[in-house]
Amino acid sequence: MNMRLLIDEKERKYLVKGDCDVHINYGVVSGEELQKTTPGEVLRTHIGNKLNVIEPGIIDFMEKAKRGPQTMAMKDSAIIAGFTGIKSGSRVVDAGAGSGVNAMFLANIVAPEKLICYEIREDFAEIARKNFEKAGIENVAIKLKNIYEGIDEKNIDLISLDVPEPWEAVSPAIESLKIGGYVTSYSPSIEQSKKFYDKLIQSDARFTIETVECLVRNWDLKVVRPFSRMLGHTGFITFARLIGRGT
Amino acid sequence: MNMRLLIDEKERKYLVKGDCDVHINYGVVSGEELQKTTPGEVLRTHIGNKLNVIEPGIIDFMEKAKRGPQTMAMKDSAIIAGFTGIKSGSRVVDAGAGSGVNAMFLANIVAPEKLICYEIREDFAEIARKNFEKAGIENVAIKLKNIYEGIDEKNIDLISLDVPEPWEAVSPAIESLKIGGYVTSYSPSIEQSKKFYDKLIQSDARFTIETVECLVRNWDLKVVRPFSRMLGHTGFITFARLIGRGT
């Protein structure tokens, strides 16, 4: 299945299959015509509106992913991947999967290595699976399992937690991480971060720990000012790097 | 050469060769002893201070890289890589290389694909080369060439600019980018961003454009408050995605 991203004159985006008729706000594009078009070309709807055609990338699939549960913001996924330095081949565990949007992002980086997702809700796992499929991401496995009860995988580079009680995953994480690996936790409330932190420093293992919040402010360069509206908060991210198992 | 990262009780880090004597603030560790130690173990200096030993990752090499010219902050590299969705195999051009710290970050993600760096100063290129070597990064090629004068590579996914006059690289970027690819520019002054933006919208090509600043605030969870000192500004980042070459 060949996906296409169509971008109209107002920068609205349409993520579509490359061989079906597309009905958008103000017009129709036939699947036949779409199929003949290569990325970079300009299509016109039957009433003449222009559509730029491009090949969608991971960012487009993330933006257009179906969202059931709350998903992590792109900026936060980027900071987690960036500050831990994961790359192709890194062994990563993601829990809970939720809609799978963060998993898509991480899987894109670690491919062809398989990303392992823990998720306890079958309905969320189903949403995530569909999002992976649509994006053509094949290197993810979802386990219907509670990460608090243990992590099967060993020698892990990154465990990315987006769960309500991250402190419950500290002991499993210590067992699972490789030395120098990270367990990160993303929590909306700083009280959750504090409990996670306390559990880390009370454990037998030794971690270096850093907690951050990442704010991204968009600017309108037409008038050279930031936009009025801003996402003032998503979550606090704690990075705990395992540097020793004994104390 | 087997590098090791030693972390002392105050979380100071020492990036060392795995077979040499190490002299740190308050003690010595012999190369012989270091060689026998595996990651996760605890070493002691001759006066008894503990040192955790881990295998360094890309983040450690970036932190400890030699810095000649000003280098991009980790958060900004992370946002550039994250918002453009690069991965193993992505074709990326970085200019100017500077100390090579951003290049290290990007090369780590796109490996084994080769990252191409443009840098006009031989002294900077030399610093960058040494940083790559120390980090064991082999998939980077530095060209001593001004990116304003053209980009040899075609079909590029990301051109990451950190140059004083990014607008001079817009025409070369249009030639070089693949459809759907990004040219990003990192500038301390919003006036530079504005000029880059103006050049983009005046070009024959069509771009979707977004300009952001990314602020990362660190929290001290011992007392549950942000730290007083904060990096209030590094640079504005503009993301321009090529969606069509004609107008």
Add this chain to the structure above:
Amino acid sequence: MNMRLLIDEKERKYLVKGDCDVHINYGVVSGEELQKTTPGEVLRTHIGNKLNVIEPGIIDFMEKAKRGPQTMAMKDSAIIAGFTGIKSGSRVVDAGAGSGVNAMFLANIVAPEKLICYEIREDFAEIARKNFEKAGIENVAIKLKNIYEGIDEKNIDLISLDVPEPWEAVSPAIESLKIGGYVTSYSPSIEQSKKFYDKLIQSDARFTIETVECLVRNWDLKVVRPFSRMLGHTGFITFARLIGRGT
């Protein structure tokens, strides 16, 4: 006219005359009953909803002021008043008045001294006058005059500009300010701030100059996290303090 502020169980606020019937979302309170109530008491609508009754203050009148043109945010008025140290008796000029919300704030502080507002649009002046009247503010005079063409008042402590071309008011400000006094400018775009700054440093007078942006982030302490939505930008504020007229 005795105004009252009624606050319902969901913290919605109603600013009402103290002797009229009040019709709110889900009920009615009679003027008769309202008149018998003193601040601190709890009223009930005819269907039993509770309303706390208080005497409104300047903040309430500002929140409930009629807004025609865009008005300055409370935080910005607070920073302007605070960083310039105005107080009862300070001589202040405000231009343009707009809806008069910033003027209300400043007039409240400098009373009984009269605040002078410059405004070129009669319709805005009319909105401002009504806002002043409702709030019981009597120490403001509005001049239908363009501040770019001169300031009649001399020996001024603070000239607060919220006009599209603040640089046009620099020469009049130099004539009008007392030594040690401030001219401040509030501009949405940093390009306006830059032009104002350039005009200040090119003038014959000597100023100390500071430009800031003030961000206020609200926290939800029920769950100990910042709210998701945040006002990401209002305006940049430049403070120029006249410290000498010659160069």
Add this chain to the structure above:
Amino acid sequence: MNMRLLIDEKERKYLVKGDCDVHINYGVVSGEELQKTTPGEVLRTHIGNKLNVIEPGIIDFMEKAKRGPQTMAMKDSAIIAGFTGIKSGSRVVDAGAGSGVNAMFLANIVAPEKLICYEIREDFAEIARKNFEKAGIENVAIKLKNIYEGIDEKNIDLISLDVPEPWEAVSPAIESLKIGGYVTSYSPSIEQSKKFYDKLIQSDARFTIETVECLVRNWDLKVVRPFSRMLGHTGFITFARLIGRGT
């Protein structure tokens, strides 16, 4: 005693008595000469450096105040005064006084009304008194008393708390505030703010409550960018407005 503020060519400021010899980094100004100078004039040191002379205001006295204990930042004092709408004649209680810098700010606004400060440490009170005297502020009274044990004053418009356990002052505040008045608390840690908040909502009185943090970012307009260094955190400010005493 006639104070003068001298500002040199690098914008360093010297707050001096108007009739004494002044020795600064690179020169001397005689008291005799200083006395003959009026604000706005330019003095020269014996080696020719220029000094602008102005009459200092409250902001200058705050900047130059002697600091023993940590003092509140100007921005936070401004937000407290601004969001509560205090003015000449407002009845305000400040606790603890610390160095008196916040008290100076508030007293300047409420004059000629007397501001009441609670402070338990005699050494801090002594520092505060000297700061008030130097600034010529006469409308402040310091009580060597713990505010947790009760507030003597009634019908208060604003109680500004900067104490380690603000929740201990909630009951006294309810007794002391007028209806519609505010008790604010300034705390470095969000955990302190949370405890204050919990105590407020568990009390018999009814409050509207808002918690904010105020960030001020300075811009360098020479190059049109924010400065790199920024004060990333001072304190969280909670505003609780008493709108009813019963529940």
